[in-house]
Amino acid sequence: MTEPLYSLSLSRLAAMLARGEVSPLEVTEAVLARIKARDGELNTYITVDEAGARAMAQEAAAMLARGEATPLTGIPLALKDVMVTRGLKTTCGSRILANFIPPYDATVCARLRRAGAVFLGKVNMDEFAMGSSTENSAFGPSRNPWNRDYIPGGSSGGSAAAVAADAGALPSATARLRSQATWPIRRMAEPSVRWRNWASFQAKSSQSVAVSRPQRAPKSDSQLRRAKRFQGQASWQSSQP
Numbered sequence: 001m002t003e004p005l006y007s008l009s010l011s012r013l014a015a016m017l018a019r020g021e022v023s024p025l026e027v028t029e030a031v032l033a034r035i036k037a038r039d040g041e042l043n044t045y046i047t048v049d050e051a052g053a054r055a056m057a058q059e060a061a062a063m064l065a066r067g068e069a070t071p072l073t074g075i076p077l078a079l080k081d082v083m084v085t086r087g088l089k090t091t092c093g094s095r096i097l098a099n100f101i102p103p104y105d106a107t108v109c110a111r112l113r114r115a116g117a118v119f120l121g122k123v124n125m126d127e128f129a130m131g132s133s134t135e136n137s138a139f140g141p142s143r144n145p146w147n148r149d150y151i152p153g154g155s156s157g158g159s160a161a162a163v164a165a166d167a168g169a170l171p172s173a174t175a176r177l178r179s180q181a182t183w184p185i186r187r188m189a190e191p192s193v194r195w196r197n198w199a200s201f202q203a204k205s206s207q208s209v210a211v212s213r214p215q216r217a218p219k220s221d222s223q224l225r226r227a228k229r230f231q232g233q234a235s236w237q238s239s240q241p
Helices: 010-019 024-042 050-066 107-114 157-164 172-176 185-189 195-203 221-238
Strands: 045-048 076-080 118-123
Touching (some): 010 050, 024 050, 024 118, 050 118, 118 157
16 A cells, blocks of 8 residues: 555545554554644644544454444544543633543544544634634644645634644544534635635535534633533433433
């Protein structure tokens, strides 16, 4: 095989993983190396969780060995930093939540874990998703991989840039699996956004899903308190016969 693992399509990666031609850890290491090579200039990630990704890759390998694989088992992906992830910092692109570590997963993240996906980390975004260029992130703007003077769009610009730079096999699905959010079509008419970026983003996106718990990180102390109360109620309800 001449193509690097990080550049392969999802369907091809999934088929190779299912046939045992490549391991989840090999795929994960290839994408982590790609992130190291490109992210310094593009600023697509806010947090890269190398240790967590390798641990999830090992879990994915065990699922494959047991014959319990799904189409996403062993596939490395990046999560938009608006999706809460248990034990992994979730900032919403804001310094306000710079040290926020959620005690639970968003429903979509929990489902991805169960499917055996590998979380690479959290990708950049406009602060609290308030923007359409990813120039409003507290952690700096993301750059368009095809022209660093251009924007990658927003508020999910980190996801779009990661797709275009092959710095995550599936970064964009999670960016679309959030409530009441759409790609800012109006930005497509501006010269600073590439149509190919948008097309790549849309092609790998998934439609919205019904959720049973808060999906986004809280934006204030009151929201954080409500989220903790929700988590407590959910734990109590799950313990009832």
